Amino acid sequence: MREAEPTRISRRQLLAMAGLSAGTTLLARRPLFAKDEGIVPAMVNAAAKAKISVHPIRRNISVLEGSGGNIAVLTGRDGKLLVEAGFAVSRPAISSALTSINSDPIRHLINTHWHTDHTDGNAWLHSEGAAITAHENTRKRLSIATRVEGWDWTFPAAPAGALPVTVFAAEHEMRRNDTRITLKYYGPAHTDSDISVHFTDADVIHVGDTWWNGVYPFIDYSTGGSIDGQIRAAEANLAVITSKLIVIPGHGPVGGRSDVAEFRDMLVAIRENVAVLKKQGKSLEETIAAKPTATYDAKWGQFLITPAHFTGLVYAGV
Ligand SMILES: [Zn+2]
Numbered sequence: 001m002r003e004a005e006p007t008r009i010s011r012r013q014l015l016a017m018a019g020l021s022a023g024t025t026l027l028a029r030r031p032l033f034a035k036d037e038g039i040v041p042a043m044v045n046a047a048a049k050a051k052i053s054v055h056p057i058r059r060n061i062s063v064l065e066g067s068g069g070n071i072a073v074l075t076g077r078d079g080k081l082l083v084e085a086g087f088a089v090s091r092p093a094i095s096s097a098l099t100s101i102n103s104d105p106i107r108h109l110i111n112t113h114w115h116t117d118h119t120d121g122n123a124w125l126h127s128e129g130a131a132i133t134a135h136e137n138t139r140k141r142l143s144i145a146t147r148v149e150g151w152d153w154t155f156p157a158a159p160a161g162a163l164p165v166t167v168f169a170a171e172h173e174m175r176r177n178d179t180r181i182t183l184k185y186y187g188p189a190h191t192d193s194d195i196s197v198h199f200t201d202a203d204v205i206h207v208g209d210t211w212w213n214g215v216y217p218f219i220d221y222s223t224g225g226s227i228d229g230q231i232r233a234a235e236a237n238l239a240v241i242t243s244k245l246i247v248i249p250g251h252g253p254v255g256g257r258s259d260v261a262e263f264r265d266m267l268v269a270i271r272e273n274v275a276v277l278k279k280q281g282k283s284l285e286e287t288i289a290a291k292p293t294a295t296y297d298a299k300w301g302q303f304l305i306t307p308a309h310f311t312g313l314v315y316a317g318v
Pocket of ligand 1: 113115
């Protein structure tokens with residue numbers, strides 16, 4: 001884990017970023033985040049304790065689950081190619097999970113976007129021999145100190161070795177281990193750096209945090225994300241996902257087209273509910289109290305992003 005700066009945000013700033021007016025007592029009663037310690041330390045602590053599970057997906061592709069975003073692994077004579085790096089604190093667990101697949105060396109790493117739960121392990125993977133590829137905005141965000149208001153956290157610039165060396169703007173094609181890999185930029189979605197990674201011959205696609213399977217997504221307005229961008233990316237996914245394509249989400253279990261459609265439908269319905277309430281002039285506090293996510297909470301509200309937090313993320317963008 002790169003060292004994070006201690007939080008120095010004022011209550012007024014915190015209220016402002018949550019879309020609340022100063023003077024509301026919402027924060028006193030209800031924490032904005034799922035865990036009192038904050039989302040970033042909660043994610044790191046979870047990764048530190050997590051066992052990494054290995055799921056063979058199809059052909060020479062597996063998924064490692066347990067450290068931040070889902071990690072895809074493509075094996076073969078060109079060495080292992082990883083999509084996502086997890087948290088650095090998971091290095092020993094990820095190393096042994098990779099060794100349990102086979103002894104191919106680590107040669108490549110692709111980041112689907114700049115967030116720490118997908119890039120924190122970049123430095124150690126690079127030190128093991130991985131050349132890093134990502135969207136140009138991932139490099140840009142990692143190169144400088146970057147604040148994520150929704151996580152109440154500022155990340156310092158990443159060390160040189162953690163930065164992607166190959167970057168692109170719209171689309172990039174690679175061939176590794178006899179597999180064609182197409183990388184495609186979504187445009188501003190969950191952040192402004194999201195790409196899909198499509199293993200075209202294997203019919204497997206990693207869509208990063210444009211899809212959270214079964215849990216409310218985080219949306220990073222600080223670095224170009226929005227609810228509408230998140231919905232646009234879900235539509236873009238549905239436009240390319242066939243019934244035979246296996247889809248790896250940023251978070252949650254691997255799934256397919258109908259699961260992605262359910263996620264899109266949830267986003268659209270909650271966006272509509274929140275937009276109606278905001279149009280009526282309701283404050284964020286009143287909107288949260290109206291429970292615009294209620295029909296979805298039992299299924300989607302059980303992870304880091306609580307119903308209240310997700311309502312705030314939608315409210316900020318409608
Ligand atoms: Zn993310």
